[in-house]
Amino acid sequence: MISNRSAVVVAPVAGVLLGALDFVWIKYVPSPFGDLGNSIAVWAVAAFLLAYLTRWSLPVGVLGAVVCLVVAVPFYYLAATLIQNDDLSNAYNVNALLWMGLGVVAGLVFGAAGVIARRPGRLRTAALAMPGAVMFAEAVIQLRRIGDPSYDTAGQAESGAVLIVLGVLLTLLVGRSWRERALALLIALPLTAVGWVLLSVTGFR
Template sequence: MPPTRRALTLVAPVAGFLLGFLDFVWISLVPYPFAELGNSTATWAVAAFALGWWARAGALRAAVAATVLLVVAVPSYYLAAALLQGDDLAVIAAPAALLWMAFGVLAGVVFGVAGTWAHLVGWRRVVGTALPAAVFVEEALRFVGKARSGYPGAWWNVIIDLALAALVVLLVARAARARLLTAAVALPLAVVGALTFTAVAG
């Protein structure tokens, strides 16, 4: 049964605060290479997908909730950095933070809607279930580039991201045929995502 609008309104900002704050704690405490999951855009995107999946009914409602999740997570992350590491609180309003919030709006809409699509039938279900796997594959492709440039231990991150992509496929797509189709669609989506990320970040 989908959550009520009131429940979703409460959960989205609270989950966003926890995502950002605990993300920084994760980076501070967990050893490499798993610490990289704290800096992972894929991790945040899948969190938005999970909220959309939980919201179920209404693509617009899921998109708004997932956007709130990611936008709130950004200042929460920098707040944790200020409290735990002594960083300047002014960074919360810095251009880099505002840029990440803008990315959060985009990712929240895309992955929040994907979470609701994963409950539907037809092509929307295929795309919806493929997107969370695709974002981990896309991140793995970026780590391949880093590994070739001599980034220490990057191959471990490739392995971790690909393993998480496979895990997402197993969890979201239940039947064997659906899993194969999800994996097949996730690969070209990952390539498109990698090209898009390179164009925007570059």
Template structure:
């Protein structure tokens, strides 16, 4: 069925799913950081893992010019607030963290990342070949870019944390490759997406660096 003829999902349903997804992402992120052993706990607070949430809801929304991006934004912004609310309920952090400058900065990043990866998620399911390729490649690329940032900061990392960061970087590369393999439509599509993910990862790496991610 051509993209243009697909009936868009109802906006109330999109908002409900995005809000529910954001609440789940924020709460699970906090719990996973507390409960998982390292290096797996590092993944809970990974920007790439959060980007998957926006990507997934965008892929689910699929149709519409702005709805996938909007769904990604809502999911990530709600996830930030859900994270801080969960921190208040579980570990008795200050409730004022919900509106603190740090949370506002993370919500601003959520608007940017939600727009980008919500759109890429929709593109990954597109009937247009170049959009489908770019969408899948971007999903792998965000993991490769964050792995690169972890490797970049290794020289300045305390010795007891270097092994965890190195292991986390390796896990992220594997996740990126596995996602491309699982979501690719053919071996040609997977190979092309893997190749395109490399320059996209370089762009993402530069973006992380400019944003000050990874120190």
């Protein structure tokens, strides 16, 4: 168990690594796996896993997840500046601030879910369903693009399939029994619908 005080160091360091390595992943890993670098679901899962694995208290876990995602944004753009000479202003312009705002929201939701998922209680199984649900929700968005001339059909199908497989694997990973895993996957279905609506509202279509 990592102490709550460690969050002061662990959360920002995790953010630096998430942002920088995410850009490196996009830059050098081919599709469809490279597409995961552009996935908001992957960042949400990172916030979940940070809170889940560190075993911080609920307030610290939520705050740590928020800090991780907010710090990750400018370091993503900083990596882009260093690797491909992008404009450094991308790290603090309006678009970056928007992503930081979304990071706050995702950190609050998935940081809390990560803490709750490792505690006994009625909400535990629903929290365990969250990583899979957000992956499935983004997969729905990808698959709905099939046939749209603005997108490559094969690429969207492959990316959607990768997200679905990862969603199932994450649920199997965090569950402690096959019954719990099966129930979490079942709960993930309505959560997927909710996640799809929320992602669509924020402009991910």
